[in-house]
Amino acid sequence: MKPITVDGGKGTVELDAEGVLHLVWKPGTVLEADDVHAAMAKVNELADGAEYPMLIDIANTQAVTRQARSVFSVKCAASRIALLGSSPLNRVIANFAMARRTLPCPTRFFTSRNEAMDWLCQAPLH
Numbered sequence: 001m002k003p004i005t006v007d008g009g010k011g012t013v014e015l016d017a018e019g020v021l022h023l024v025w026k027p028g029t030v031l032e033a034d035d036v037h038a039a040m041a042k043v044n045e046l047a048d049g050a051e052y053p054m055l056i057d058i059a060n061t062q063a064v065t066r067q068a069r070s071v072f073s074v075k076c077a078a079s080r081i082a083l084l085g086s087s088p089l090n091r092v093i094a095n096f097a098m099a100r101r102t103l104p105c106p107t108r109f110f111t112s113r114n115e116a117m118d119w120l121c122q123a124p125l126h
Contacts, residue, residue: 004046007038013046020120021052021078027060033067040076047077053120054078055113059086064093075104082116083109 003012003024011025023039025031043054054077083094094109110116 004042006035006042008035010035011039013039013042015046015052018121019052020117021046021054022057023054024057025061028062029060030062031064031068033065033071036068036071040071040074044077049077051077051079053080053082055082055084055116055120057084058090058093059084061085061090061093073103078105080105080120081107082120083107084111084113084116085109086111 001014001016003014005012010029010031011023014022016022021043023043085091085094091109108119110119
């Protein structure tokens with residue numbers, strides 16, 4: 001499937017052949033609440049009522065606003081989320097996201113795409 005651009009143009013979403021959603025933010029992106037809401041809407045539209053594991057590539061994300069972080073507790077079509085990053089800044093962004101006590105699904109940070117995909121494709125957590 002071809003990636004679908006998120007409203008606002010800061011990222012793309014696609015569902016791969018293995019049944020994993022991929023959300024990729026463009027380089028230098030500063031995520032605002034509207035961007036996260038728009039991405040979640042595209043994810044939900046693509047999932048069409050089902051739930052899938054989701055890889056969110058934050059490697060090129062510059063910052064996430066406080067308002068955007070507050071949206072992370074809202075449930076979407078993700079059954080589990082792997083945050084993929086490559087820098088200490090990415091780890092800080094991920095830690096802020098995961099510090100929310102009300103995350104809607106299991107969420108972990110990875111620096112290895114292969115490890116992230118392995119974790120995402122495990123049997124569902126219950």
